[in-house]
Amino acid sequence: MQAATYILVKFGWERLTTNAIAERAGVNIGSLYQYFPNKQAIIAELQRRHVLQTREILSKALPQVSEQRSLREALTLLVVAMIDEHRVAPAVHRAIDAELPRSVRVPLGDESRGGDQPLQVLQPFMKNVPDPHVALRIARIAAHAVIHEAASHQPELFDRPDFVDEVVALLEGYFRRPAARSAVEIGRVPVKKATRSKR
Numbered sequence: 001m002q003a004a005t006y007i008l009v010k011f012g013w014e015r016l017t018t019n020a021i022a023e024r025a026g027v028n029i030g031s032l033y034q035y036f037p038n039k040q041a042i043i044a045e046l047q048r049r050h051v052l053q054t055r056e057i058l059s060k061a062l063p064q065v066s067e068q069r070s071l072r073e074a075l076t077l078l079v080v081a082m083i084d085e086h087r088v089a090p091a092v093h094r095a096i097d098a099e100l101p102r103s104v105r106v107p108l109g110d111e112s113r114g115g116d117q118p119l120q121v122l123q124p125f126m127k128n129v130p131d132p133h134v135a136l137r138i139a140r141i142a143a144h145a146v147i148h149e150a151a152s153h154q155p156e157l158f159d160r161p162d163f164v165d166e167v168v169a170l171l172e173g174y175f176r177r178p179a180a181r182s183a184v185e186i187g188r189v190p191v192k193k194a195t196r197s198k199r
Contacts, residue, residue, distance in 0.1 A: 001049065004042050009091045013099040018042070040104050047105070050092055054085040062121060071125035071175055075168045078119070082143060083158055086151040094152050128177040139171055146170070 003024035007016045018039050022029040036042045061081035068074040086093060096105065119136045129135045146167055150157040157163045 001042075001046055004039075004046055005092055008043075008046070008099060009095045012095075013101065016043075043100065043104050046092075047096060050089060050096065053088050057081050057084045057088070066121045066124075071122070072168060072172055074122060074125055075171050075175075076164060078122070079143065079147075079164050079167045079171075082147050083164065086147055087158065090151055090155060097148070097152060122175065126175050128179050129175060135175065139174055142174075143167060143171060 003021045004016065007020055007024060016039055018032055018036070019029060021039070021042060022032045025032070036045070058078075058081045061077050065074045065077050068077065119140055122136070122139075123132050126132055126135070150163070
């Protein structure tokens with residue numbers, strides 16, 4: 001796995017071959033084929049191990065999230081955990097995202113844990129959210145997009161304390177909304193059709 005990871009990160013998908021992996025690992029190609037029939041199988045195992053590494057971080061944070069007294073505290077724990085996930089072997093994470101064809105990718109990070117299920121712990125903190133399940137789906141996608149973009153292109157953002165605060169603020173406003181007002185409260189009245197003045 002170390003040989004495959006090195007080649008993928010340094011040279012990319014096109015240079016990742018079973019011959020190159022065997023040569024880098026210092027093993028006979030026949031020995032490699034005893035465990036992996038092709039490079040797709042090697043990549044699948046590489047991704048599986050990477051997912052297991054990152055999954056452990058959020059899994060440890062989830063029990064603490066439900067114990068928090070406020071939405072902001074709960075979100076802060078979750079956002080920090082998501083950032084820490086992206087700190088695990090960042091070069092591997094970027095290589096998987098940038099180099100691998102979609103046909104050989106397996107879900108990474110929060111996508112591999114049953115979608116929005118880990119975020120269900122936030123539901124008791126919600127206020128005036130019409131459809132919590134849809135909200136959780138949108139929030140997960142948004143948070144992952146922001147954090148993944150930072151990990152791929154601006155990893156220095158992870159070292160700024162205000163980065164966590166900004167992501168938390170983004171999600172906090174989405175999960176705690178003002179009460180919806182009726183049309184009467186808003187002052188909405190039917191619009192009358194304009195009539196032509198007679199000359």
